[in-house]
Amino acid sequence: MKKTIYVALVLFAFFTSCKGSDPSLSKQTIAVSTSSIALNYSSQTSSVTVKMTGTKWNATSDQSWCTLSVNSSSSKETDVTINVTGNNSFAARNAKIIFTLNNNDTVSVKVAQSALPSIPDYSSPIAASSVGMTSDVKTLAHNISVGWNLGNTLEVPGNETGWGNPLTTQQLIDGVKAAGFNAVRIPCAWDSYVEDTISYKIKATWLARVKQVVDYCYKNNMYVILNIHWDGGWLENHPQYAYQEKVNAKQKAYWQQIAAYFRDYDEHLLFAGTNEVHVDYNAPSAENIAVQLSYNQTFVNAVRSTGGKNAYRTLIVQSYNTNISYAVSYMKIPDDTASKRLMVEVHCYDPWDFCGDTGSSAVNLWGASYASYGKISSWGQEDYIKQQFSTIKTNFVDKGYPVILGEFGAVRRSSLTGTTLTNHLASRAYYLGYVAQYAKNNGIVPFYWDNGITGNNGFALINRSDGSVFDSQALNAIVTGASNGVYPY
Incomplete structure (x- = not known):
């Protein structure tokens, strides 16, 4: 299942010029198309778009079950696929993806994955009976x-x-x-x-x-x-x-x-x-x-x-x-x-x-x-x-x-x-x-x-x-x- 979400989110990183600095770095921006993604428990992918006016961004995920198709880019606009493995637990889980611009300012995306659905109890217990069950x-x-x-x-x-x-x-x-x-x-x-x-x-x-x-x-x-x-x-x-x-x-x-x-x-x-x-x-x-x-x-x-x-x-x-x-x-x-x-x-x-x-x-x-x-x-x-x-x-x-x-x-x-x-x-x-x-x-x-x-x-x-x-x-x-x-x- 592939889901693409685009919600404008812009983070402006202002850099004050100082003696000897590059004027082109005086103002840089990075934007990610959403700040949060909600997914169900199955294995799936989702897409975000990263835009910047800087020279390079890097990205990391804090959970191994959530990985990225691209971890760094020097392009002004990059589509990134987020790959999520199935959640095999009955507890929900979250991952945080950090996009860092020129190793300085950051913007994050939260990935929330739901728990497995609960399974009914099928035991329907009745009283124990040893009739016909005498052999050890x-x-x-x-x-x-x-x-x-x-x-x-x-x-x-x-x-x-x-x-x-x-x-x-x-x-x-x-x-x-x-x-x-x-x-x-x-x-x-x-x-x-x-x-x-x-x-x-x-x-x-x-x-x-x-x-x-x-x-x-x-x-x-x-x-x-x-x-x-x-x-x-x-x-x-x-x-x-x-x-x-x-x-x-x-x-x-x-x-x-x-x-x-x-x-x-x-x-x-x-x-x-x-x-x-x-x-x-x-x-x-x-x-x-x-x-x-x-x-x-x-x-x-x-x-x-x-x-x-x-x-x-x-x-x-x-x-x-x-x-x-x-x-x-x-x-x-x-x-x-x-x-x-x-x-x-x-x-x-x-x-x-x-x-x-x-x-x-x-x-x-x-x-x-x-x-x-x-x-x-x-x-x-x-x-x-x-x-x-x-x-x-x-x-x-x-x-x-x-x-x-x-x-x-x-x-x-x-x-x-x-x-x-x-x-x-x-x-x-x-x-x-x-x-x-x-x-x-x-x-x-x-x-x-x-x-x-x-x-x-x-x-x-x-x-x-x-x-x-x-x-x-x-x-x-x-x-x-x-x-x-x-x-x-």
């Missing part, structure tokens, strides 16, 4: 044998079929249950399904659609994890102080609505507050950790505030970027009014050059017994997986917090041929079974990442169109590995 986290985790992700579907911003998968049906979820899974993780978008961007009220049609998919799972007596996923990155990409207040307000609004809508569901429904919150894939700063943990706390508070069965519902909180090493180094469990109702979530795509890399650094094989068939990664082999899972057990499971391995998997490199393909598929199956088994041995509940892609470099196990098995080799490895694993609780 260890009991509940023990009841999940192995889970499956409905990936690249409900988390697609604004369009469930936008990333190539068909609408989810009861037939698909029936097929997932028949394949051996008793839990479904539903990555979900919410920010792209609001009635407006001021109240953040979620569309009733979208809540009803998500409910329909949850009910598909309930009809099979399956456990369900419902989360807030990437959804354009409004939360996931912003663990910084500059976004903290705004993101927490949205996080609260969305989870109050989701929780209130689903609060009559029993303990088979679990909520997961975020997904992979991160700036990049480097180690986080203290700021990143503090802000990301605040998103976890807001989630817990929002769900509990709605009452009903949500007073006892098992909730899942994430480590920074759901990274195992970052979980061990930085994760702090939120405060909770419920007892023994929190789990932690991490993901595992290690080693990435085997699991997900599709570039020149990719490798086709994993595991010591497959090294004789070709190149394996220089890291992330069996001992590494064991060690990573062991640290999770020590730091969380042994302290009363079972862990969800919300995503794990490895791409199927089906463009390979001959024995190269055969060895790759066998190695991949070995990896998937190994991860599933050793996850469970360490109290970590495994959920395979299925994105529905059956082509080269896809993760699909199940055909999305009819629920039939697409990749029986990988599926059998996961289910068998999970069956061989034994939870330590």
